Amino acid sequence: MARLIEGIWDGDPPETALRQVRHAASRLRKVLGAERLESAGDGYRLNMDGATCDAILFEQKVREARELFLRRDNAQRLAVLRTALGLWQGSAYSGLEGRLINTEVARLGGIWLAALEERLDAELAHGDHSQVIGELRLLVLEHPFRQRLTDLLMLALYRDGRTPEALEAYERLRTDLAENLGLDPDVSLRERHAAILRRDPVLDLSDNASTRPDRPVRPSYVQPGKSVPAQLPIKPAGFVGRNIALTALTRQFHDSDKSRSCVVVGAAGVGKTALAIHWAHENRDQFPDGQFFINLRGFDSGAPVSAHEALGRFIRALRDPSVSIPSDVDEAAALYRSLTDGKRILVVLDNAKNADQIRPLIPSSPNAFTVATSRNRLTGLTAVDDTVPLFLSPLNHLESVDLLAKSASTAGLSIDRGSTRRIAELCGHLPLALRISAALLVDGSGRTAKQLADELGNPDRLDLLSVDGDSTIATALDQSFQSLTAEAQQLLCQLALIPGDDFPQALALELGTGKDFDRLTTASLIDEHRPGRYRFHDLTREYAKKKAQATGSEIHVANQVIGWYHDNCRVLNSHDYNNVIAAVSAWRAHSSFWRLVHTVVAFVRLGENISVAAPLVDDQLAAALERGDTEAAQAMFDVKAQLCAEAGDNPGDVKFGQKALDIHRDETGFYHFTHGDARFSNGEMTLAEDHFRTALRLANEAQHQYTILASTAALANLYRVTGRYAEAETLFDGARKYFDHNPTGAMEIDARMAFVTFLCETGRVDEAEGLLRPILDSEVELDPGSWTQVIMFRADIRHARGQYREAIQDFEHALELTADNSRIQSRLIRTSIADIYCDLEDYDNALKQLELIDLDAASTKLRAIGMLQLARAHNGKKDHARAKAAATYSAEVFAETRLRSHALALTVLADAHEGLGEVKTARTTRERALRILNELGLPEPG
Secondary structure, three states: OHHHHHHHHOOOOOOOHHHHHHHHHHHHHHHHOOOOEEEEOOEEEEOOOOOOOHHHHHHHHHHHHHHHHHOOOHHHHHHHHHHHHHOOOOOOOOOOOOHHHHHHHHHHHHHHHHHHHHHHHHHHHOOOHHHHHHHHHHHHHHOOOOHHHHHHHHHHHHHOOOHHHHHHHHHHHHHHHHHHHOOOOOHHHHHHHHHHHOOOHHHOOOOOOOOOOOOOOOOOOOOOOOOOOEOOOOOOOOOOOOHHHHHHHHHHHHOOOOOOEEEEEOOOOOOHHHHHHHHHHHOHHHOOOOEEEEEOOOOOOOOOOOHHHHHHHHHHHHOOOOOOOOOOHHHHHHHHHHHHOOOOOEEEEEEEOOHHHHHHHOOOOOOOEEEEEEOOOOHHHHHHHOOEEEEOOOOOHHHHHHHHHHHHHHOOOOOOHHHHHHHHHHOOOOHHHHHHHHHHHOOOOOOOHHHHHHHHOOOOHHHHOOEOOEOOHHHHHHHHHHOOOHHHHHHHHHHHOOOOOOEEHHHHOOOOOHHHHHHHHHOOOOEEEEOOEEEOOHHHHHHHHHHHHHHOOHHHHHHHHHHHHHHOOOOOOHHHHHHHHHHHHHOOOOOOHHHHHHHHHHHHHHOOOOHHHHHHHHHHHHHHHHHOOHHHHHHHHHHHHHHHHHOOOHHHHHHHHHHHHHHOOOOOOHHHHHHHHHHHHOOOHHHHHHHHHHHHHHHHHHOOHHHHHHHHHHHHHHHHHOOOHHHHHHHHHHHHHHHHHOOOOHHHHHHHHHHHHHHHHOOOHHHHHHHHHHHHHOOOOOOHHHHHHHHHHHHHHHHHOOOHHHHHHHHHHHHHHHOOOOHHHHHHHHHHHHHHHHHOOOHHHHHHHHHOOOHHHOOHHHHHHHHHHHHHHHHHOOOHHHHHHHHHHHHHHHOOOOHHHHHHHHHHHHHHHHHOOOHHHHHHHHHHHHHHHHHHOOOOOO
16 A cells, blocks of 8 residues: 555655545456455555456557567558557646656667557558648657657658658757767668668569659649749747647547548636647648648637638638629639539638638638637537547646746756646646736746745735736736626626636536526536536636635625535435535535534545534533524534534434534424434434434325335334334335436435335345445446445355355455444444354454454444454354353343344354353253244344
C-alpha cells in the first residue's frame, strides 16, 4: 500500500490517501472482477492470468514486427505495426503523475515512438512517401533531436520530388544540435544527406520504382497564373502537448470513410484556435489548392461575421477580388461549392457561435477538409451535417509546466519548478491564462516566478491575468457570459456560489430551469466530469462569483442549497459528502445551519466520518431551544442520537431519539424510524415494532418514499429475527414495486439488502441473488457506501452457497472500504469473516478476526454476535470452558430478541457442554434450540 500511495501522490499524499486508494480499488474490482484485483498484505496484486492487456499486446506486436523485418516481409510488418499502434488511445496514463508513473510512461512512450518510426519506415518501403510527410513534420517538431525522424522525413521528401526541403530538414537539425547540444548529426544521417546530394539510386524504391515516378506531380485545380489562397494566421509559438487532439484530427483527415469536417469545442481560453492553426500549418502541404481561414467573431462584442460575408471573402479569394457575390446566401453557397469542387483545400472556421455560420462554408468536395472552433457544442451540426466534435480540455500538469518553461526559456529566463507548478495550478492549466502568465514574467518588470505565483494566489487574479488590457481571461469570459440569456446568466452566477468541487444536476435545477442549465453546458461554461455531476473551471467560477456578488444572491443560494441538501440527505451519495462539509465551513452563520449539521450525519449509512458534526451539535441545539425552534431542536437531538449509535452507545441513542420525538411532531415518520432502530439495537423489540409501524403509517400519509422503504425493510428485518417469516414475506411482496422502479437508487439498495438477508436465511439463495443481480449488472457507478453494502450481501450469498473463499474475498474488500470510517460496520464484517472461517474449521484465523474487533467496546447486540463466533472458535480449539462462557453470554442476550440467533447460540452452548462432559445439560440445551428452530420452520444447523 505504501508503494501505491507513493506512486500516486509522489511522496505528498493527502490525509485521505488510504481511503481514496481503497475506493479506487473497489471501482476497479467492479469493472475487472474481484478475482483480478487480489488483496496482498495491506495492498493489492493484479492477477493477469489469462487476461489481455493493451500494453502487453502492444509490446508483443512490436516484437513480432521486428521478426517480420528480419524476414523481409514488409507488407505484414506494416499491418502488424498499424495494429500495435492502433491499440493506443492517447498518452499512457494520461492525466496521471508521479515518479513511478512517469518512469513507466517514459518506458512505454519510448517503445511507442520507436514503433512509430518503424511503421513510418515500413510506409516508405511500401511507397507511401507522400502520405507520411505531414505526420513526419509534426513528429519532428515534437521531437526535434530525434534523428531517426528527420532521416525518415528527408527520405520521404526526396522521394516526393522535394529535394530542397529534404536538405533544409537536415540543415535545421544540424543547426539545432550544434547550438543546443554542441553535437553533430549521427554518421547515418550525414550519409543520408550525402546520398541525397548525389541523388544516389539507393534512395529510390527498390520494389516499386518501375511503377512509381521518382518525382510525382500533384494534381492541381488552381487556374494558371492564379495565386493559391494561403490565409492561415502565423503559427502559434511555444505550442505544447495536445497529442491526442492532433492525432484525432490527422486520423479523421486521412480516413476517407469519416466526415470531412470537425468542430473543436471548449471553454474560452482553452486553446481551440491555437490547436486548429497549429494542425493546419503542420498539414498545409496536404492542401495544395489553398488554405482558407476566417475569424467568425461569434463571441466578440460586435456583430458576428455572417455566413454570407464569409462566403464572399472565400469566393473572391478563389476567383477575383472584384467578382460580384450573389446576394442570396444559398446561391452564394452553391457558387462556393462549385468553385471548390474537387479541390484539395483546407478551411479553418474560427470562433463560430452557431451552426448557421458554419454550415454554408463547408465544401462538398471529398478532397477538402474543414476545421471549425466554437465555445458552443453545436450539436445540430453534428446531428445534421455529420461534423465530428472534438472536445478540448485544459492542458494536463506536465503540458502546463512545459508551456511556461518554454516561454520563459525563449526570453532567456529560468524559473524554479515549484513556482512553475504553482502558477500552472493557479491558472487552472488554461492555455490563455498560462500564456498571459508567461508574458508577465518576461515583461521587463523584474517580477519573479515566485512573486507571480503569490500574486495569482490573491482573490483578484482575474484582474492580473491581462496584458495591456488585451487578451484577458475576464474579456474572454465576458464574451461567453454576454452570449447567454439573462436567466442563464443568473443561473451561472448562482451555481458558482455553491461550496465544494462540483454539484449534481438535480441541485442545479433547484436554482434554474433545465433549458437554462443546458445553455451553460452547451456554452462550455460548466463541464459534466462524471455522469450527472458538473463542475466549473476555477477561473470561470471566480469570474461568475464576482458577478454574483454584485447581484446580492448569496442568501438566496444558501437557502436553496441548504434546503435541498436537507430534504435529500437520505439519498445523497459519497460524492456529495465533501461538498456538504464545504457548505458547513462556508455557511456557519446561516439561520438554517442546523439543517447542514443534520445532513452530515445522514452520511453515516455510507460509512463516512460524521464526527465533524459532534462539536457543532450542542451549540445548534442550545440556540434552537433558546429561540423556541422545535423543528431544529428535533433535528439536533436526532444528530446526538446518531452520534451515540455510531459510538456504540445504545442508551444514549435511545435517550436522545426519544427527546427528538417528544419535542416536535414527526411529519414524515422518519424520526420514529430512527428511534425504532435504536430500540431494536437495544433489544426492545416490542417498542421497536411500534415505532416502525408508526413510521410506516406516517410515511404513507406524507408519501415520503425513503421512510416508506426504510421502515418496511426495518420492520421486515425485525420480523425475520423474531421468527415471524410470513409477516416478513408480506412486506417483501409489497416492496417489490419499488425495487423495479429504481434498481440502483440509494433508498432501494438499503431496503433491497434487508430482503437479501431474509431470503438467504430462509434458504432461498437463488431469489436473493436475483434481487442483487440488477445492481451488480448495472452500469451506474454506485457511491462507495452503497457499493460496500452490495459487496457485503454478495458475500452473504456466496457464503450461503458454500463459496467460502469468494465470500471472504468480498468481505475483505468491503472491510478495506469501511475500515477508516465505520467501526460498527467493520466489526460486523469481521464477525462475518470469523463465521466463515469457523465453517472452514480454520479456528485460528477466526480468532484473529475476533481479536481485532475489541468486543468489550462493542454494543450489546454486536458483542453478542461476536461472542457467538468466539464460542464456535473456542469449541473448535477444544477450549470448551471459554466457549461455554461466550455462548452463555450470547444466548442470554438473544433470549428475548433474536429467536434464530438464540437457537444458534444454544446449539453452540450445547456443543460446549458436551465437550466438558456435561452430557445431560448438553442434551437439554440442544432440545431447546431444536424446538425454537422447529417453531420457526427452519432447518437444524449443519
